[in-house]
Structure formats: C-alpha cells, structure tokens
Amino acid sequence: MGAVLPLLALRAFTETARLGSLKAAAEALGVTPGAVSQQIRLLEDRLGLALFVRERHGVRLTPAGASAYPGLLRAFDQIEKSLSLLESYSAQRTLTISTVPSFASSWLVPRIGRFSALHPDVEVRVEASSKLVDFKRDRIDVALRHGLGHYPGLATFRLMTPVLLPVASPALLANGPAITSPEDCLKYPLLQDSDRADWALWLQAHGVEAGAGAERGPSFEDDLLLLRAAGTGQGIALVQDTHAREDLESGRLVIALDRPWPARFAYYIVSRPDAVTRPEVQAFIDWVKAEAAESAQVPSMLAAH
Structure with missing residues (x-):
C-alpha cells in the first residue's frame, strides 16, 4: 500500500460496519449512500478483497472486514x-453556552454581563436553542437545560427549580x-403550554377538579410566547417565575393569584466531564450557581388585588 492512507474510505467502512447499513452510515457522515458505497468499493478495489456481504436489509462484514x-x-x-x-486548546478562552430561548432571554442574558466583568479574558457566546446538545458534535462547553437531570456520561449540576405562577x-x-381562589382562574381564558398539562396539574394541586375546562385555550410552544400573549390581554398564563420576573417588575404583567407551584422539571448545568477541568468552564459553573442562589432569595412580587 502507498504512504497516503485512504482516510475517507476507511471512515466510510468503519461507520458502515458500526451501523450495519449504508444509508445509516451516510446519514452519520452527512453524505449520500452512493458516496459511501463508492468509498467502500474504492477501498475493496485497492485491497483486492471484499469487506462486506450485501444483504437485503443491510450489510454484514466478511471475515477480513471483521478482523480490521x-x-x-x-x-x-x-x-x-x-x-x-x-480544538479546546485553540479556543480555550472562548466559552460557548447553550440554553433554551426563554431562559436565555429572561434569566441568563440580563446577568451574563456580570460574568464578563469578572472574567474579561473569557469570550462568551450564548446560543439559544431548544434542541438537545450533542457534546460530541456541537462546539458547546456548557448547556443549561430544563429537564429531569438524567444526562448519562455528562457532568450534571442542579441549578434551580422554578415555580409556576x-x-x-x-x-x-x-x-x-x-380572583380570590384557584377556581376563579377558570372564569378567564387560560393560555396553555404546548402539552396542555400545566393548568390541569396546577388546579389539581390546589384542590380544583376542572376537567376539560383546564385544557381549553390557545397553546404556545415557549414561555416567551405565553408571556407575550398574556401581556396583550388574551388570558391568564401559567409560567415559570424566572421567565416572568422582568414583565412583573415592569408592571406589564401581575400575578393573578399568589399560589406558586413547583414546576415538573428543574434547570441543570450540563457539560462534558473533561470540559469541567477548564478554568473558564469551572468559573462559569461557580458563577451561575451563585447567581441562581441569589435569584432564589429575591422575594416574590405582590399579587394583584
């Protein structure tokens, strides 16, 4: 064999063997199945032996392919x-943070300037996305995610548990x-989350069996949309306190009834275990934990009367 390694062909072979399918390998590599097939054929021609046996529902390795x-x-x-x-060396003073748009807008972005003031040598990038982070593929250092905290293989730290208001x-x-009781909220249009579940759970937690009435009303994918709809008088929204704080402080919104209820999920800091050893990543984790603790101590706004 020559000195130049056929890396593209070897990668196509490895992905196809790993996934057992030309189509799946093509999706993983971001190319067409034809391109993967061509690379494998070039490798087989170069070696003078077959690496796969083509079958109806995929491929299987020959003894030679299985050995390699x-x-x-x-x-x-x-x-x-x-x-x-x-890549971590080349960008070791850049910190890329991913979080969902509503949390970025209402909680993280208004505070991130304080971190930059403490660490002016760290270039901060905030990416707002609802998609799950693939730390192996995406260039993300830290993700702030809303969930149950099950992130296998990753370093995970509980940040805060919001309440619904x-x-x-x-x-x-x-x-x-x-509105003097939770049941009085049913006299108004209810603005729903995408699952139409939060109002029913909130009412049930406060002793109200509302039936189908708790699930009626327009639904919105994100708390930001719920807040905008509530701000224009379309109904009552049940949202996280962390998301509503700016609108409450400005007076655009008021608490209809001061009966907070813990949300089903919490916010977690998620990162690769090796990334946590970088000073800027650890500095951000320490800082955001402190900010969350301080935020939790802020008294609730007065409810509307």
Whole structure:
C-alpha cells in the first residue's frame, strides 16, 4: 500500500460496519449512500478483497472486514478525541453556552454581563436553542437545560427549580371578575403550554377538579410566547417565575393569584466531564450557581388585588 492512507474510505467502512447499513452510515457522515458505497468499493478495489456481504436489509462484514473493524473503530475514536483536545486548546478562552430561548432571554442574558466583568479574558457566546446538545458534535462547553437531570456520561449540576405562577395583564384583571381562589382562574381564558398539562396539574394541586375546562385555550410552544400573549390581554398564563420576573417588575404583567407551584422539571448545568477541568468552564459553573442562589432569595412580587 502507498504512504497516503485512504482516510475517507476507511471512515466510510468503519461507520458502515458500526451501523450495519449504508444509508445509516451516510446519514452519520452527512453524505449520500452512493458516496459511501463508492468509498467502500474504492477501498475493496485497492485491497483486492471484499469487506462486506450485501444483504437485503443491510450489510454484514466478511471475515477480513471483521478482523480490521475493531482496530479502525478505536483509531477513529482516538482521532476524534485528539481533535477535540486540539480544538479546546485553540479556543480555550472562548466559552460557548447553550440554553433554551426563554431562559436565555429572561434569566441568563440580563446577568451574563456580570460574568464578563469578572472574567474579561473569557469570550462568551450564548446560543439559544431548544434542541438537545450533542457534546460530541456541537462546539458547546456548557448547556443549561430544563429537564429531569438524567444526562448519562455528562457532568450534571442542579441549578434551580422554578415555580409556576398565574400571570395576566393588569387591564384584563381590572375589567374582569375578582380572583380570590384557584377556581376563579377558570372564569378567564387560560393560555396553555404546548402539552396542555400545566393548568390541569396546577388546579389539581390546589384542590380544583376542572376537567376539560383546564385544557381549553390557545397553546404556545415557549414561555416567551405565553408571556407575550398574556401581556396583550388574551388570558391568564401559567409560567415559570424566572421567565416572568422582568414583565412583573415592569408592571406589564401581575400575578393573578399568589399560589406558586413547583414546576415538573428543574434547570441543570450540563457539560462534558473533561470540559469541567477548564478554568473558564469551572468559573462559569461557580458563577451561575451563585447567581441562581441569589435569584432564589429575591422575594416574590405582590399579587394583584
């Protein structure tokens, strides 16, 4: 064999062997199945032997392919780890943070300037996305995610557990019936989360069996949309206190009834275990924990009367 290694062909072979399918390998590599097939054919022609047996529902390794596959899999895994290490050196003073748009807008972004003031040598990038982070593929250092805390293989730290509050525009409540109990909220249009579950759970937690009435009303994918709808007087929204704080402080919204209820999920800091050893990542984790603790001590705003 020549001195130049056919890396593209070897990668196509390894992914196909790992996944047992040309189509799946193509999706993993971001190319067409035809391109993967061509690379494998070039490798087989170069070696003068077959590496796969083509079957109706995929491919299986020949004895020759099976003997080479484990070593190549380890080799490409080591290459990826080495590349990640080099990338961490090249961007070791850049900190990329991913979180969902509502949390970024209402909680993180208004505070992140304080971290930059404490660490002016760290370049901060905030990416707002609802997609799950693939730390192996995406160049993300830290993710702040809303969930149950099950992130296998990753370093995970609990950040905060928000509560749900019913909020509405002052004008809507001023012109409508008084709200003195959770059941009174049913006299208004209810703005729903995407699952139409939060209102039913909140009412049930406060002793109200509302039936189908708790699930009626327009639904919104994100708390930011719920807040905007509530701000224009479309109904009462049940949202996280961390998301509503700015609108409550400005007076655009008021608490319809001061009956907070713990949300089903908490916010977690998630990162690769090796990334936590970087000083800027650990500095951010320490800082955001302190900010969350301080935020939790802020007294609740007064409910509307």
